[in-house]
Amino acid sequence: MTPTSSSTSPLSEFALIDRFFAHATREGEHVTLGIGDDCALLRPPAGEQLAISTDMLVEGRHFFADVDPRALGHKTLAVNLSDLAAMGARPLGFTLAIALPDSQPAWLSPFAEGLAALADRYACPLVGGDTTRGPRNLCVTIFGSVPGAQALRRDAAQPGDDIWVSGTLGDARLALGAIRGEWTLSDGDLALARRALDWPEPQVTLGLALRGVARAALDVSDGLLGDLGHILERSSMSARVNVDDVPRSALLAAQTPAIQRMCALAGGDDYQLCFCAGSAQRPRIEAIGNELGIRVTRIGTIALPDARRTRLHLHDKTGASVAADFKSFDHFQ
Amino acid sequence: MTPTSSSTSPLSEFALIDRFFAHATREGEHVTLGIGDDCALLRPPAGEQLAISTDMLVEGRHFFADVDPRALGHKTLAVNLSDLAAMGARPLGFTLAIALPDSQPAWLSPFAEGLAALADRYACPLVGGDTTRGPRNLCVTIFGSVPGAQALRRDAAQPGDDIWVSGTLGDARLALGAIRGEWTLSDGDLALARRALDWPEPQVTLGLALRGVARAALDVSDGLLGDLGHILERSSMSARVNVDDVPRSALLAAQTPAIQRMCALAGGDDYQLCFCAGSAQRPRIEAIGNELGIRVTRIGTIALPDARRTRLHLHDKTGASVAADFKSFDHFQ
Numbered sequence: 001m002t003p004t005s006s007s008t009s010p011l012s013e014f015a016l017i018d019r020f021f022a023h024a025t026r027e028g029e030h031v032t033l034g035i036g037d038d039c040a041l042l043r044p045p046a047g048e049q050l051a052i053s054t055d056m057l058v059e060g061r062h063f064f065a066d067v068d069p070r071a072l073g074h075k076t077l078a079v080n081l082s083d084l085a086a087m088g089a090r091p092l093g094f095t096l097a098i099a100l101p102d103s104q105p106a107w108l109s110p111f112a113e114g115l116a117a118l119a120d121r122y123a124c125p126l127v128g129g130d131t132t133r134g135p136r137n138l139c140v141t142i143f144g145s146v147p148g149a150q151a152l153r154r155d156a157a158q159p160g161d162d163i164w165v166s167g168t169l170g171d172a173r174l175a176l177g178a179i180r181g182e183w184t185l186s187d188g189d190l191a192l193a194r195r196a197l198d199w200p201e202p203q204v205t206l207g208l209a210l211r212g213v214a215r216a217a218l219d220v221s222d223g224l225l226g227d228l229g230h231i232l233e234r235s236s237m238s239a240r241v242n243v244d245d246v247p248r249s250a251l252l253a254a255q256t257p258a259i260q261r262m263c264a265l266a267g268g269d270d271y272q273l274c275f276c277a278g279s280a281q282r283p284r285i286e287a288i289g290n291e292l293g294i295r296v297t298r299i300g301t302i303a304l305p306d307a308r309r310t311r312l313h314l315h316d317k318t319g320a321s322v323a324a325d326f327k328s329f330d331h332f333q
Numbered sequence: 334m335t336p337t338s339s340s341t342s343p344l345s346e347f348a349l350i351d352r353f354f355a356h357a358t359r360e361g362e363h364v365t366l367g368i369g370d371d372c373a374l375l376r377p378p379a380g381e382q383l384a385i386s387t388d389m390l391v392e393g394r395h396f397f398a399d400v401d402p403r404a405l406g407h408k409t410l411a412v413n414l415s416d417l418a419a420m421g422a423r424p425l426g427f428t429l430a431i432a433l434p435d436s437q438p439a440w441l442s443p444f445a446e447g448l449a450a451l452a453d454r455y456a457c458p459l460v461g462g463d464t465t466r467g468p469r470n471l472c473v474t475i476f477g478s479v480p481g482a483q484a485l486r487r488d489a490a491q492p493g494d495d496i497w498v499s500g501t502l503g504d505a506r507l508a509l510g511a512i513r514g515e516w517t518l519s520d521g522d523l524a525l526a527r528r529a530l531d532w533p534e535p536q537v538t539l540g541l542a543l544r545g546v547a548r549a550a551l552d553v554s555d556g557l558l559g560d561l562g563h564i565l566e567r568s569s570m571s572a573r574v575n576v577d578d579v580p581r582s583a584l585l586a587a588q589t590p591a592i593q594r595m596c597a598l599a600g601g602d603d604y605q606l607c608f609c610a611g612s613a614q615r616p617r618i619e620a621i622g623n624e625l626g627i628r629v630t631r632i633g634t635i636a637l638p639d640a641r642r643t644r645l646h647l648h649d650k651t652g653a654s655v656a657a658d659f660k661s662f663d664h665f666q
Binding site (some may be wrong): 056099129133 | 334365366369370371372373374375376379382383384385386387388389391392393394395417419420422426428429430431432449460461462463465466467468470472476479481484486487488507550552567570
């Protein structure tokens with residue numbers, strides 16, 4: 001692409017990839033050609049489909065400039081692994097395109113370590129990339145594989161399906177609110193909440209276990225109610241959700257009811273799975289949860305849309321209606 | 334990801350994709366699920382490998398802020414198609430992640446048109462994406478397929494191979510130099526050169542025709558000599574190149590010898606193919622060029638490395654040695 005003049009750093013593009021990302025790169029069963037050619041070459045498992053997702057992270061918007069780079073490396077890959085998890089796909093590899101104001105070895109080294117540690121854990125190697133100079137921006141594209149008929153699509157929810165959520169929701173938003181000064185937390189509580197914000201764990205193993213068990217699924221990244229809304233819209237369904245059943249941590253449960261609801265229902269950055277499954281699957285799903293040590297909670301039921309086409313009907317544990325006026329996050333709203 | 338507060342535009346993330354990129358999106362033979370789920374689903378041709386490349390384009394670095402957005406849409410996809418071409422891969426689809434300061438419909442509309450026109454031409458649909466707010470940044474990841482044994486890799490050049498170049502080199506760099514004030518061109522000449530800079534044509538059809546004919550290949554994006562150096566390094570070979578044989582347009586051939594050599598040998602942004610093939614393939618390659626209406630030119634020969642491990646030996650048409658002191662472009666040098 002068009003070169004504009006600049007010359008400040010002794011570290012070349014190729015050396016940068018070699019030096020910092022070599023340990024996230026390897027050729028193997030599915031990667032027949034890695035970094036260093038015009039393209040990487042991947043051999044997907046025969047008969048399976050390729051699941052692809054891309055996410056762009058911008059400094060000041062998706063992460064703070066002073067975030068721990070090791071945590072950012074982890075999270076950059078985690079949010080993409082979470083998209084594979086939500087599809088029931090097995091990770092195959094990923095590309096990383098990165099813009100930095102300069103070559104920043106002191107920042108890149110821990111960033112690459114955080115990224116590589118998670119890549120190793122899910123056998124998901126870095127297969128290609130691009131490095132350039134510019135305002136800090138990270139773009140990961142990830143590839144997984146899934147038998148086509150078992151993919152957990154958003155458009156597959158059926159009337160009568162249970163709605164499930166993994167883990168607990170809202171701690172990341174609780175941390176963000178404290179950082180922003182919307183509310184206060186003790187140092188210990190903030191450190192606890194901040195772990196959820198900075199080190200989300202993608203639910204890859206759960207997604208794989210739910211193949212053939214759940215019908216529809218997605219990952220909760222922009223807030224439960226907004227994300228569930230995508231399933232309802234794509235499946236042309238409505239849902240009844242008991243907001244008091246939405247799982248929250250002991251830390252969040254100790255906050256005011258208003259903070260609890262805002263964080264758990266519309267918080268964002270949770271990276272848990274929300275999935276729909278027939279009621280006959282309840283014992284199987286509870287067994288999966290026990291086996292994996294992952295909390296799974298039923299929070300509501302899918303139904304055909306009513307005459308007024310209201311998608312989401314919220315109520316509390318007393319059965320009283322709750323207004324669905326929580327906004328999920330939209331980058332251009 | 335972490336929402337930071339902002340609220341300036343009436344256009345939502347989903348509406349933005351629907352409105353501007355719908356015509357670049359379609360499900361078809363190889364795309365079983367497009368935009369709107371956690372992942373896209375692709376079904377690659379049975380028995381073939383998946384070729385993957387990613388490129389990040391930053392405003393002010395890879396393109397000027399005032400560039401025609403239609404041309405930029407074209408070029409954003411063209412540079413990625415060019416990577417598939419260089420691998421001999423057939424396009425299957427691509428993802429686009431985009432950061433913009435605001436939703437900019439007046440800019441996005443022609444950008445998406447330029448992108449979609451090229452996507453249509455190569456049957457390469459948009460299968461997924463991400464939109465966010467931030468300094469303008471475009472990241473395309475592209476997928477193609479190629480029978481593994483026919484992939485045009487950089488590490489496959491053999492002693493005695495001819496070195497070939499498609500089209501002509503240097504016009505994009507000639508335009509850039511005029512825009513930067515390094516030299517002057519008449520308005521008519523600048524418009525001609527600028528077409529090469531703004532509307533590069535990826536050599537996808539040539540790449541496909543060279544399967545089983547050429548051994549090593551890459552696309553000339555950072556300057557011929559630097560790019561050829563990648564083949565030499567990955568193949569552990571050296572090369573003799575006649576710099577006067579490097580093909581250039583009539584426009585470039587009318588410039589001073591110094592400008593000609595700088596632009597043709599180290600210019601960048603050409604997106605032609607440089608490829609190596611056994612000399613027995615000459616008639617076949619010339620026939621391919623004639624059939625496709627693409628100029629193909631032999632510029633040199635691959636050899637085993639000499640004792641001094643000099644990779645690149647340049648000479649002119651008189652046989653006199655030429656110093657190989659042209660630098661190719663590196664984003665972090």
